[in-house]
Amino acid sequence: MLTGKKIAVIGGDARQIEVIDRLIQRDATLFLVGFEKLQRQFIGAKHVTMEEILGEDLHAVLLPVSGMQENGEVETTFSSKPAVVTQEWLNRTPKDCSIYTGISNKTLDEMAKKAECSLIKLLERDDVAIYNAIPTAEGTLLLVIQDTDITVHGSETIILGLGRVGMTVARTFSALGAYVKVGTDNSAERARAEEMKMKAFPLKELPEKVQSADICINTIPAPVLTGHVLAHMAPRCIIVDLASKPGGTDFTYAKKRGIRAKLAPGLPGLVAPKTAGRILADVAVRLLEEQ
Template sequence: MLTGYTIAILGGDARQLEVIRRLSEWDANLFLIGFDQLDHGFTGAKQVEMDEVEPSVLDAVILPVPGANAEGDVDTIFSNKLIRLTKEWIEKTPEHCLFFTGITNQFLIDVTTETKRKLVPLFDRDDVAIYNSVPTVEGTIMMAIQHTDFTIHSSKVVVLGLGRVGMSVARTFASLGANVKVGARKTEDLARAFEMGLETFSIHDLKDHSHDCEIVINTIPAQVVTASVIQNMPNRTLIIDLASKPGGTDFRYAEKRGIKALLAPGLPGIVAPKTAGNILANVITQILLEHLGEGSNA
């Protein structure tokens, strides 16, 4: 149980509701910041403004999946009010206070390093990424069906990157009968794709493999679907970019060529927020139980 622990949850989307629900069930004291438009409450949770929270009582702070921007601003769909995380505010939290985020950036790394607070980037964990690959794949299939006029079965699909998400995408589209090619940089990834029975190529040769593709699914967070690659694609090609913003596609040139290119980070929170929220809640609860016992409430 998390009885006696005090946690602030800053902003977010529907995934955070599952986190709130789980932590409430575990008897934590919750401050909800950026939820003033939420139409229902949670037992043991108080909806407050940022300046109404005393940071010194907090054992953990939970940011939404995108974290905060370079200025420390936190997005939320449940409020129109500005939520800003600052170094001065963080310094007022206890030394044992944990800061959870889905995705990290230089601002969060710098501000937690300077204040000597522990930052937990959840999406850097293998377990979270692998669990999240399930709703990500389902969302990708949904988008492919919605934005094409042909079946996935027998279609020519190029998957870029064979990380935790790329592997799930490649395997699932192949199981649906698509002709899947995998492009990757690492030789071990190409070997794994070969072992999976898929055609492979080096990402550096992408231009040579884009002339007849019908669906391109990118998972690499670097611009690999460049103008020269897009120039070689048929007009009917659909690009689904799953990489974190700004993606790995030259969207400007794709639009100029009349090729539909969709940036789709955060699909789990869109297509299955309950499942995605439960994934985060499970891991956050586990980490809190393992580590917060070392703090003042032990």
Template sequence: MLTGIHVAFIGGDARQLEVIKRCIQLDASVTLIGFDNLESIFTGATKRPLSCDVLRDVDALILPVVGTDDDGYVESIFCSKPLRLLEEHAASLQKHCVVYTGMAKPYLRQLLAASQITLVELLDRDDVAIYNSIPTVEGALMMAIQHTDITIHGSQAIVLGLGRTGMSMARALHALGARVKVGARRQEHLARIYEMGLTPFHFSELKQQVTNADFIFNTVPHLVLTAEVIAQMPQTAFILDLASKPGGTDFRYAEKRGIKALLAPGLPGIVAPKTAGKIMAQTLSRLIAEQTITRGSQHE
């Protein structure tokens, strides 16, 4: 239970609604900032404007999956006015307050560090990232089917990266009957790909491996699908970049070659916001409860 804990939400999308419901269910005191246009009314939650006074007694502050942009603006689909997190807001938070977000840009990290406020990035956690890979893979398969005229079964599919999403993507493609090759750099990843019954290759071989690819799914968040690599692909290839912006693809050159290439970050919130929200809610409620226990033990 979160009885006696003040949880504030600033902005967000449909995923936040599941987290709000969970916090109310666990008896937290909930403040909603940037939810002016939200039609559904949560009993037990209070809508307030963004101000230092509102933030002064907050125990846990929950931001959207991408906390702020490079200038401190917080995205909210439920508010028509811009929300900007400033130095004065961070300074008004109590030292025990913990700020939770999916991933933080340097602006947010520096802002909170200056006020010695703890920041937790949920997408850095293995459990959240693995759970999130499920709707990511489902959304990726949906987009691949929508944008091509061949079946995944029997296709030549390449997955780049064997992280949490890459592994789930490779398994799903294999289960659907694709001939799957997976590119990685680390020897233990290449060994794991082999153990999974897939075809491993090192990134240094990428140009040679893409010559007959039907689908390329990239999960690596830096430029790997360069112009030199894309030049070796058949024009019918379809690239789906699942890495965070700006992705790992030279989209300009792909377009020049007539190869369809799409950047698709944040698929869980697009294709399955309710499921993605429940994943966040489950983890956040546990972390906030643990934060409360830790704080209580420090005061004893």
């Protein structure tokens, strides 16, 4: 339980509502900045300004999934004005107050360091990445079912990378009946793919393997679906590139060859915002309770 713990929630979108609900369930005392447009009442939570919180003995400060911009501004979906976090403000939080954010950048890293606050980057955690792989895989499925005139069942599907996301995507497509081939240079990942009744191959064999593929899903954040590889791909094959921008596909070349290729970032928030919020809420609450 978080009884008596004071927590500031500064900005965020629908996902942060799930976090707020979970914190209230655990009996935390909340200060909300940037949620005044919400119609809902939150019992045990107060709408405040940045300045009003400062007198409080804060246990933690929660920033949105998207973190903070270089200028200190924080995204506030449910407010007409942005919230701004300054170095000075942070310096005045208590010693053991920690900052939770989805992702971070150099500015936030440095501000936290100077203020001697520990900074928890939720999206970088292995457990969060694995839980998020679930809505990512379902979003991928959605795109593939929409964009093909065949079923996933019986299709030849290549998955590139068998890390935290690749593992879930591969298991999902295989469970639906696709013949999955996993491309990765990591021999342990190839062994795991084979243990899971999939085929596996090293990336140097990619040009040959794409020839008969119907669907190709990339999770490797490096240029793997290069022009050279795409030259071997059948035009009927569709590409869903999940890797962080700019993805691993030569999109210009794909377009030239008439291959449908899509960069699909941020699927969890798009496809299942409620689940995506709960994932963050569960992990954040657990960490706050252990803190």
